[in-house]
Amino acid sequence: QKEVEQDPGPLSVPEGAIVSLNCTYSNSAFQYFMWYRQYSRKGPELLMYTYSSGNKEDGRFTAQVDKSSKYISLFIRDSQPSDSATYLCAMNQGSNYQLIWGAGTKLIIKP
Amino acid sequence: EAGVTQSPTHLIKTRGQQATLRCSPISGHTSVYWYQQALGLGLQFLLWYDEGEERNRGNFPPRFSGRQFPNYSSELNVNALELEDSALYLCASSLGLGQQPQHFGDGTRLSIL
Numbered sequence A: 001q002k003e004v005e006q007d008p009g010p011l012s013v014p015e016g017a018i019v020s021l022n023c024t025y026s027n028s029a030f031q032y033f034m035w036y037r038q039y040s041r042k043g044p045e046l047l048m049y050t051y052s053s054g055n056k057e058d059g060r061f062t063a064q065v066d067k068s069s070k071y072i073s074l075f076i077r078d079s080q081p082s083d084s085a086t087y088l089c090a091m092n093q094g095s096n097y098q099l100i101w102g103a104g105t106k107l108i109i110k111p
Numbered sequence B: 001e002a003g004v005t006q007s008p009t010h011l012i013k014t015r016g017q018q019a020t021l022r023c024s025p026i027s028g029h030t031s032v033y034w035y036q037q038a039l040g041l042g043l044q045f046l047l048w049y050d051e052g053e054e055r056n057r058g059n060f061p062p063r064f065s066g067r068q069f070p071n072y073s074s075e076l077n078v079n080a081l082e083l084e085d086s087a088l089y090l091c092a093s094s095l096g097l098g099q100q101p102q103h104f105g106d107g108t109r110l111s112i113l
Helices: none
Strands: A011-014 A019-024 A032-038 A045-051 A054-060 A059-065 A071-076 A085-092 A105-110 B006-008 B011-012 B017-022 B030-037 B044-050 B053-057 B064-068 B074-077 B087-094 B106-113
Touching: A011 A019, A019 A085, A019 A105, A019 B087, A032 A059, A045 A054, A045 A059, A071 A085, A085 B064, B011 B017, B017 B087, B017 B106, B030 B074, B044 B064, B074 B087
Parallel strands: A011 A105, B011 B106
Antiparallel strands: A019 A071, A032 A045, A032 A085, A054 A059, A059 A071, A085 A105, B006 B017, B017 B074, B030 B044, B030 B087, B044 B053, B064 B074, B087 B106
8 A cells, every 4th residue: 555645537627616636645644745736748846835734725726634534635726727737745754754745646627 | 046957858868878967956955856757657756865965765776876066966877777767857955854845846858769
């Protein structure tokens, strides 16, 4: 079993829909959680960075962490075709610990 | 603020050759990470350098090596290239001692013929 599980998709939704992307993990020591967006032939771009449990909002993006369920989510409101990309989750216990990555979910927003 | 820069953008080699990839971190960042991303696959951790020292290494053979220079830039060397080494090689940087988050460059695409 992988430490971090993420559905590879593809996930196809119509423009304007609310998108929910998820990762589950097995290590209860994880405290730092990140979401990255990667366009084709580009490097991953940091979208959200959260510590411990709770929600964090930035524009159309909301990151949610539920440590009791070992489950993190990224919500995208009013999705746009430009949001079409692969979304990667990553997490670790803190400094000096290797970042553990999900496999990435490919998201397609249809105009 | 300049982001992480990698060179070259694309590198074409033949089997058995050696490749050198370069990375300049964000100013003020002392940790540099290298990842391999094969086509359609996730990020595979290769190496982590901080303050000139190798701090951690992923599950890759010794022909993958690197170093970090006093100005915190880094080099990844791949010897005896094999066809399966064809991939996007990504460099990321962060504040010292592996503090998160990591910020990425756009990678070097290594093609082995």
